[in-house]
Amino acid sequence: MKNRKVVCRCEDVTEEEIIKAIEEGYDDLESLKRYTGVTTGPCQGKGCLMHVLRILSQKTGKSVDEIGVTTQRQPVNPVPLYILSEGEEE
Amino acid sequence: MRVAIIGGGIVGLSTAYFLAKNGIDVSVFERKYLVYGASGRNPGGVTAQMENEFMIKLALESMRLYDEIQSEIGFNFLLRRDGYLKIADEKDAEKLENEVKFQRRHGVDVEILQPEEVKEIFPDINTESFSIASYFADGCIVFPWAVIWGLAKGCRDLGVKIYDYTPAKVVVEKGEVVGVKAKELHRADFVVNAAGAWSNEISREAGVELGNKIVKEEICVTESLKPYINPYILDISSGIYVTQTVRGEVIGGIVGSEVNAIDFKGSLNFLIRYAKRVTQLIPKLKGLSVLRQWTGVYDVGKNGLPVIGFTKVKGFIQANGFGRNGMSTGLAAGKALAEMITKGKSKLLAHV
Numbered sequence: 001m002k003n004r005k006v007v008c009r010c011e012d013v014t015e016e017e018i019i020k021a022i023e024e025g026y027d028d029l030e031s032l033k034r035y036t037g038v039t040t041g042p043c044q045g046k047g048c049l050m051h052v053l054r055i056l057s058q059k060t061g062k063s064v065d066e067i068g069v070t071t072q073r074q075p076v077n078p079v080p081l082y083i084l085s086e087g088e089e090e
Numbered sequence: 091m092r093v094a095i096i097g098g099g100i101v102g103l104s105t106a107y108f109l110a111k112n113g114i115d116v117s118v119f120e121r122k123y124l125v126y127g128a129s130g131r132n133p134g135g136v137t138a139q140m141e142n143e144f145m146i147k148l149a150l151e152s153m154r155l156y157d158e159i160q161s162e163i164g165f166n167f168l169l170r171r172d173g174y175l176k177i178a179d180e181k182d183a184e185k186l187e188n189e190v191k192f193q194r195r196h197g198v199d200v201e202i203l204q205p206e207e208v209k210e211i212f213p214d215i216n217t218e219s220f221s222i223a224s225y226f227a228d229g230c231i232v233f234p235w236a237v238i239w240g241l242a243k244g245c246r247d248l249g250v251k252i253y254d255y256t257p258a259k260v261v262v263e264k265g266e267v268v269g270v271k272a273k274e275l276h277r278a279d280f281v282v283n284a285a286g287a288w289s290n291e292i293s294r295e296a297g298v299e300l301g302n303k304i305v306k307e308e309i310c311v312t313e314s315l316k317p318y319i320n321p322y323i324l325d326i327s328s329g330i331y332v333t334q335t336v337r338g339e340v341i342g343g344i345v346g347s348e349v350n351a352i353d354f355k356g357s358l359n360f361l362i363r364y365a366k367r368v369t370q371l372i373p374k375l376k377g378l379s380v381l382r383q384w385t386g387v388y389d390v391g392k393n394g395l396p397v398i399g400f401t402k403v404k405g406f407i408q409a410n411g412f413g414r415n416g417m418s419t420g421l422a423a424g425k426a427l428a429e430m431i432t433k434g435k436s437k438l439l440a441h442v
Contacts, residue, residue, distance in 0.1 A: 028255070030123045034130070034235050037337070042313055042381060071384075074356055078313060079377035084365035086374070087358070 008048040008057070010041020015055060022059045029056060033070050042078060045070060093431060094270045094278035095120065096258050099129035099359045100234075100416050101409050102284030103241035103423025110248035112432050115252045117270055119258035125238050127286045128416060133309060133333060133341045135322040136230040136418045137174040142395060145415060146196045146440060148374030151422035152228065156237075160419065163247070165240030167232050168336045172342055173321040174229025175208065175382070177220040177371075182327045183412075190224045200226045204210050211321060218327055219370045220325065231322050233336050234417060239278045240252060260296040260406060267296070267405035287352055288385040289397075289410035298401045302389035302411045306353065307346025308360040310383035314338030314376070323371070330367045344367055345414065346388075354385045388413060398423060398439060399430070407431070 005015040013036050025037040029052070038052050039045030044051075053064050060067075091114050095102045098120030106116045124130070136156070138149035142324070159166045174348050178186040186202075203225045205217035211225065228400045242252055260263030260272040260281050269277040284302075285292045294298035316340050324331040324345075332342035344364055361383060389399045398409050409427055412420060428436035 028123055030126070031254075035127060035239065040382070042379075044382060073382045073384055074358075075361075075380060075383070078381050079361075080364045080377055081312070081381045082360045082376040083371050084380065085369050087365070088363035089362055089366070090359045 007051045008036070008038040010043050010047070011037040013038050018052060018055050019059060019066055022056060027056070027060055028051070029067050029070055032056060044073070068079065091115065091280070091432075092278045093117075093280045094258070094276055095114050095282040095284055096260070096270065097127070097286060097288070098124045098238070098242070098252060098254065098286035099239070099284060099286050100420035101412060101424055102282065103238065105243055105282055105344065105420045105427045106245045106250050107206055107241055107248070108135040108425045108428030109431060110245060110250045112428065114432065116245070117253065117276055117278070118245065119256050119270060120252065120254045121288070123254050124242055124252070125235050128386050128388040129286070129420075130161050130235055131309065131384060132234055132414075132417055133322070133343065134232045134234045134335070134417060135174060135324070135331065135333065136232055136331065137322070138187070139174060139176055139193055139200055139224060139226050139229070140416070142194065143196050143219065144197055145419060146193065148419035148422040149415070150197065151425070151438065152419050153228065154197060155421040155425065156232065159244065160240060163240050163244035163440050165243050166236060167240055168236045169230050169232045171228060171230050173211065175211070175321045175323045176224040177208070177323065177325050178222055179327040180221045180279050181209065183222045184226050186222055186326065190273065191380060192386045199228060200224055206392065210325070212319065213415055214372050214374050215323075216371055216373055217298050219328070220327070227321060231333055233419060234398050237417070258441060260292060262296050262403055262406070265403055266401060278391070278405075280405045280407055282409050282427070284409040286410060286412075287389045287410070288417075293408065296401075296403050298387055298406060300397065300408065300410070301392050302348070302397065303348050303392070304352060304387060304389055305346040305413070306349045306385060307343060308356055308385050309343030309362060309381060311335065311339040311341045311343065312378040312380050315340065315378070319372070325367070325371065328365060330371070331370065339381070340375060349387075354387070356385050357381045388416070396423065396427050398427060410419045
């Protein structure tokens with residue numbers, strides 16, 4: 001357990017798990033994200049995306065530019081439903 | 091025989107899987123990555139609470155196939171049989187009751203529940219927020235991504251070639267398909283248009299007018315909770331639906347509306363509408379935070395039903411227009427279409 005390198009803390013995904021997924025063929029960023037759950041937790045990738053890019057780049061030999069980033073989706077930070085429910089509908 | 095399928099969603103992959111089981115040489119062309127389209131953007135509700143006999147048949151058969159296929163392939167679809175609830179306010183009560191009568195006549199084991207009875211299934215529902223419910227205990231929630239990856243694995247194990255990030259065009263000569271043109275020409279005896287929201291363009295390239303309606307729908311997830319909301323809940327009066335994913339996120343959205351062109355823009359207005367209604371239905375969710383919102387697009391056949399079958403172009407086959415029912419009916423539709431391609435007919439598709 002000492003050697004576990006946790007890459008995505010929200011979803012508890014380790015570097016070894018990411019590498020395994022890449023080897024299984026989930027070797028583009030969008031598929032890797034969905035298959036492993038990285039970047040989909042409360043931080044929405046703010047804490048882990050760069051590490052994931054590094055691993056994917058090292059494993060596939062593609063440059064970080066070539067890999068790109070995941071689609072960024074609103075909200076930037078989590079927003080509670082009770083606040084949203086006070087908003088005004090168009 | 092060779093078949094080329096355009097679209098790596100549930101309909102395309104299911105068709106590919108059942109064709110390959112019959113020893114057919116199949117290639118699937120996906121213009122983006124698997125789960126990019128509606129098959130990867132939906133909340134995973136599976137039901138037979140339809141208003142059309144053909145769709146009910148497809149749904150009941152699909153529900154059986156989910157079990158069969160995931161064992162066959164050896165990939166967990168993360169399906170849970172926790173029931174599907176449709177709720178309605180007073181003005182839609184009669185509509186829901188009629189729907190239930192129709193479904194029961196066609197073999198769907200669905201029942202009318204009063205709000206107090208719904209509380210027994212899901213204790214935190216606000217019984218003041220609706221007047222009647224239709225409950226389908228066999229209804230399921232699947233993890234759509236797992237369904238698509240599982241089907242893809244099953245296809246590959248049978249020798250199907252799946253080309254992702256590969257747009258493909260139908261090639262027609264003298265009123266007959268020759269194959270599809272991707273990076274190179276792939277010859278095929280049949281080309282299946284299972285491109286979902288993109289089916290109109292694919293069809294036009296083949297010289298066949300399709301005219302499916304395009305619908306845009308918004309959806310969101312909250313942070314995760316331990317399993318709590320078991321059934322899938324759809325409020326037919328407001329169009330709002332909500333359930334929980336296998337990962338614990340509370341997932342929900344609002345039934346979409348027709349648009350002229352495909353776009354994936356999300357709106358704050360959606361979040362406000364959703365938050366207002368969902369916190370009425372389940373007041374306890376108030377403190378939960380929305381993590382992420384997204385948008386999906388799907389196509390609906392002109393008469394509200396899927397478009398499945400041969401066209402005036404020899405070898406060109408439609409398998410699109412499934413609307414919100416792809417996860418509920420796609421497996422059976424793919425199986426039936428594979429039968430039609432290999433044997434020339436299918437009992438399920440007898441009328442199309």
